[in-house]
Amino acid sequence: MELTDEIKVQRTTKSKLPEVDFNKLGFGNYVSDHMLICNYAKGQWEAPRIIPFGEITVSPTTLAFHYGQSVFEGLKAFRLEDGRINLFRVQKHYERMLRSLDRMCMPGIPEEIFVDGLRRLIEVDKDWLPAQPGVSLYIRPLMFASEAKYGVKISDEYCFIMFTGPVGPYFSQPLRLKVETEYTRAAKGGTGSAKCAGNYGGAFYPTQKAKEAGYDQVLWTDARENKYIEESGMMNAMFVIDGILVTPPTSDSILAGVTRDSLLTLAADLGIPYEARPISVAEIENAFRHNTITEAFGAGTAAVVAPISTIHLNGIDHHLPAYNDNAIMFRLKNKMEAIRKGQEEDKHGWNFLF
Structure with a gap:
């Protein structure tokens, strides 16, 4: 019998759905009623189960707290016009x-738990995903080392959890970015290409300093020379x-963004020329000097595309021209949204419908 043949579901006795204002969702403010949980011990995965979203009990000696074995993902589901749901x-x-x-x-999560478990979780909380324009269901799978020991070791026990929540647009205004040349997000050979919790915690301090200076995020440069642009905050x-x-x-210091991959694929479909290559800080400066840079944006699951209005380089604020609906970023975004909402052909097989 497969692990997910009969996922046990314990339904909540009181839904929080009536508390949700779908016209003012923001991002990360609401969590759906249920979560999937699955434990790993003695070299094997236990059967997953779906329970009401709530607190979990762990020991203060839980290894993830001390040595950072914690990984997460982020993806979205959409309601199609015919009522079906698309992952x-x-x-x-x-x-x-x-x-x-x-x-x-950390042990790989079986595909049946990740995919089938996620589908079942969304089916249980399907009312949290209306067909309202601009609304999607954000999904957060995460795994952490749950073994209760404090000696330095690779954990032998893990807890896998998935929960969801309705979200609106991540950024409401174009971003002001500061090119970071003192602090680094990740170095060659490090964990920059992994979506592990420590990468984000380590980025908080320089990001906070940038915000205190009037910027929204940092634009990271390479750890060796601070010469080449890498990524921006949580986006490519x-x-x-x-x-x-x-x-x-992409490299071992840059996260391989799924949205990035999607946009580049669609650029090829639309005949938009593109290049994936090193971009130096000097090249960006020169492009501003000669007015050859017309767009800059971040790409990620949460934001899809996030327009950039200002880039701070070597003490100078450089401003991008105003964007209109014909901007490349918006053409790509609209194309991707039409595919995942079922309004255009999914010729790349990206949609998982149920």
């Missing part, structure tokens, strides 16, 4: 989570220079 690029997100888990010496960075869409190549 967008679920296989790509699953594969990325496996790579992150492998980098952190993209630019339009001389009419070409340019983005840094």
Whole structure:
């Protein structure tokens, strides 16, 4: 019998859905009624179960607290016009989570638990995903080392959890970014390509300093020379220079964004020239000097595309021209949204419908 043949469901006795204002969702403010939980011990996964969302009990000696074995993912589901639900690029997100888990010496979650369990969880909380424009269901799978020991070791026990929540747009205004040349997010050979919790915690301090200086996020540069652009906060960075869409190549210090991959694929479909290559800080400065940079934006699951209005380089604020609906970023975003909402053909097989 497969682990997910009969996922036991304990339904909540009181839904929180009436408390949700779907016109003022924000991002991360609401959590749906249920969560999936599955434990790993003695070298094998137990059967997953769905229970009411709530607190879990762990020991203060839980290894994840001390040594950082914690990995998460982020993906979205959408309500189609015919009422069906679409999990967008679920296989790509699953594969990325496996790579992150492998980098952190954590056991891979079986595909049946990740995909089938997620589908069942959304079916239980399907009312949390209306067909309202601009609303999606954000999904957060996470795994942490749950063994209760404090000696330095790779954990032998893990807890896998998935929960969901309705969200609206992540950013409401174009972003002001500061190119970071003192602090680094990740170095060659490190965990930059893994979606592990420590990467985000380590980025908080320089991001906070940037916000205190009047910026929204930092634009990271490479750890060796601070010479090349890497990524922005929780997003991949993209630019339009001389009419070409340019983005840094993925590496062991840059997260391989699923949205990034989707946008580049759609650029090819639309005949938009693009390049995945190193982009130096000097090139960005020169592009501003000669007015050849016309767009800059972040790309990620939460934001999809986040327009950038200002980039601070070497003490100078450089401003991007105003964007209109014909901007490359919006053409790509609209194309992707039409596919995942079932309004255009899904010729790449990205949609998982049920």
